[in-house]
Amino acid sequence: MIDPTFLDTPLYRCEALEPDLGCSVSIKLETANPVRSFKARGTELVASLLVDNGARAAVCASAGNLGQALAWSGRRRGLDVTVVASRFAPATKLHRIRALDARLELVDGDFDLARERAAAVARHDGIRLVEDSLDIETCEGAATIGLELVDAAPSFDTVLIALGGGAMATGVGHVMKALAPDVEVICVQPLGAPAMTRSWHQRRVVTTESTNTIADGVAGRRPIPAVLDDLLVVADDAVLVQEASIINGIRMLLDHAGLVVEPSAALGIAAILENRDRFAGRHVVTIVCGSNVDLDAYHRWIGAAPTGRP
Template sequence: MPPETRFDSARIEAARGVIDPVFLDTPLYPCDALGRALGCRVSVKLETANPVRSFKGRGTELVVNGLAGRAAVCASAGNLGQALAWSAQGRDVAVTVVASRSAPAAKLDRIRALGAELELVDGDFDLARERAVAIAGERGIRLVEDSLDIETCEGAATIGLELTDTTPSFDTVLIALGGGALATGVGHVLKERAPAVDVLCVQPAGAPAMTLSWRARRVVTTESTSTIADGVAGRLPLAEVLADLLVVADDALLVREESIIAGMRLLLEHAGLVVEPSAALGVAAILEDPERFAGRHVVVLVCGSNVDLPAYHRWLGNA
């Protein structure tokens, strides 16, 4: 009997008919220059070539499709809030986004520009989530929880369909790991349609909660986070998402901050891509263990490019 999972393959297939095509069929291409720098064959799956500059729009399209004019609230490090606000436009759905006051200003500005009500809290993402839960109860509106709401995961899973539609010759897929929607969604499809492909999840060492949980096979929380990769900086993994991750992940890796910055620099220099730190986690993993990937064909998911430019220039030394 196959392991239990929250995913339904028929729903994932059907999702492609619901998601705005602007988020679908993102570029997948070999990047020889990046591969030469890293010592392996590298293909890039570019999830930033859309109006919200991240993969999150795939999931929010499914969420909003089921709201039928109802209001919604979410906590966000920035990308989910933008995506939910974008999907709600023109669909009679009022969106409130709760974010940390320390979130990148560029992300917060875009959330406002997309018409969402933005509430800021003093604290991290998990404190923003607590406030979003309270708002949902106070107003009687839909709480959208990234990774817990299966729509956010199955939207991300359509990336896996696109990867396997290419009749893959790749050996490994490197996936940024935060709340888990991207890793569990893509991982589910790969294990079903291309089980020989290694699904490797990557998290910053400064925000290791989900990786520690995967290794312990139980929820492990942390007191704090310290990473520039704000999009994956959670302290409190969700048991339901961890259960899905345990089914599909072949390994979970932790990388240093200096490797993340080096990965961002390589993506700029060899692929012409300006990315946020979370999107460089896969490249960082190769940098830290090149022998593991030597001679292999690796797909790197570039998951977001909503970067704060002043911070980006500081990290890369005015690149």
């Protein structure tokens, strides 16, 4: 069901990163596709099943990347898509949603307020609410990344996964536990958006009043209980990283790998930067999950003075 343009993404050893990180690093590149993120792996499944079942419309809340992906998958299949997003989301993400012919509704709040509004639209219009990470198709789509890692990678010790709602972490994590159980699955979240990581450590849902991070794609406040249950089964650890480390990771991926990435995609590199001893001598795979960046903000991040060794 997934368009091949989103599958078999590049996976390669990036030796240029290794002297600064102190470990072997392979990159799984999920940005070289029409929506510049991994999200379409899941929305391809969602949209295909909706159309097969006679649906004509769907709505989702999005920090930006899911909305683009659902708009792309829906347009290919004649599905009317509504995306609810924060008006404070990166302008480039909002522009791409509109360009893909989705109806875009903006709310004066964060992603969790957009989730509430999307649910209200679904009830009012009688259409399917697509909930990232809760809908199993979004997790199954992300799980194909794990299948490709297992099939293509040489022996590796650890996979670092950006943690937001949890679709990628639970999808890839389940594959690792089933097919490569010796691989350590580590989820990474910003210190300024810690709800899911705190929930994992406390083994119960922990919410926060606000978020404060440049990594907008993972900035949720209210974990979904069913997703946390899955995460507790498949994740070996969940760590928090500082904003300075995320910015350093963005800069390193540009300087050493020639990659323009959004902050969420640099979380894996940030985790290594903050704990080089933990990863020393290991072969680590980091999933570069998105490259939809606001250019003005990006130029500020890469132009800032280096923040030094975390």
